[in-house]
Amino acid sequence: MTDFRVGFGYDSHRFAPDRPLVIGGVVIPYELGLAAHSDGDVLIHAVCDALLGAAGLKDIGTYFPDTDNTWKNADSTVLLAKVVDLISDKGWKVNNLDCTLILEKPKMKPHVDSIIARLSALLRVDAERVAVKAKTNEKMGFTGAGEGIAATAAVSIVR
Numbered sequence: 472m473t474d475f476r477v478g479f480g481y482d483s484h485r486f487a488p489d490r491p492l493v494i495g496g497v498v499i500p501y502e503l504g505l506a507a508h509s510d511g512d513v514l515i516h517a518v519c520d521a522l523l524g525a526a527g528l529k530d531i532g533t534y535f536p537d538t539d540n541t542w543k544n545a546d547s548t549v550l551l552a553k554v555v556d557l558i559s560d561k562g563w564k565v566n567n568l569d570c571t572l573i574l575e576k577p578k579m580k581p582h583v584d585s586i587i588a589r590l591s592a593l594l595r596v597d598a599e600r601v602a603v604k605a606k607t608n609e610k611m612g613f614t615g616a617g618e619g620i621a622a623t624a625a626v627s628i629v630r
């Protein structure tokens with residue numbers, strides 16, 4: 472009998488000057504980055520929370536608190552690798568990931584395949600098990616006003 476779980480994650484970060492924009496472990500050329508204690512990789516943070524939630528664990532801040540200088544400007548792919556280790560220790564394997572970025576700018580289409588390649592390697596699954604979409608918020612709300620980026624992630628895991 473296969474044990475099967477789903478998890479959902481959400482994150483948002485505000486744009487800030489003089490920082491690289493890192494989304495899904497890929498540096499995106501843009502005039503603004505995202506403010507955060509870590510590198511601000513909003514997509515990876517949503518994916519981490521989805522995985523942790525699926526495995527019945529606590530949220531990302533529990534494992535990587537922003538009061539801990541170890542994670543200052545941290546490469547979020549390192550956090551995701553640690554989360555994958557955490558759930559692997561409990562016998563879980565990623566089945567698939569489906570995520571959505573919500574932002575007005577920059578256009579993500581040219582970067583989606585690189586992000587999928589990066590995420591699938593980190594999650595140790597084939598690229599066809601990872602979906603990354605991006606959409607605008609039709610100029611509504613904080614993402615619509617271009618104040619920041621939001622990301623959602625749904626995962627399924629099996630053991």
Ligand code: MG
Nearest residue numbers: 482483513516
């Ligand atoms: Mg975050």
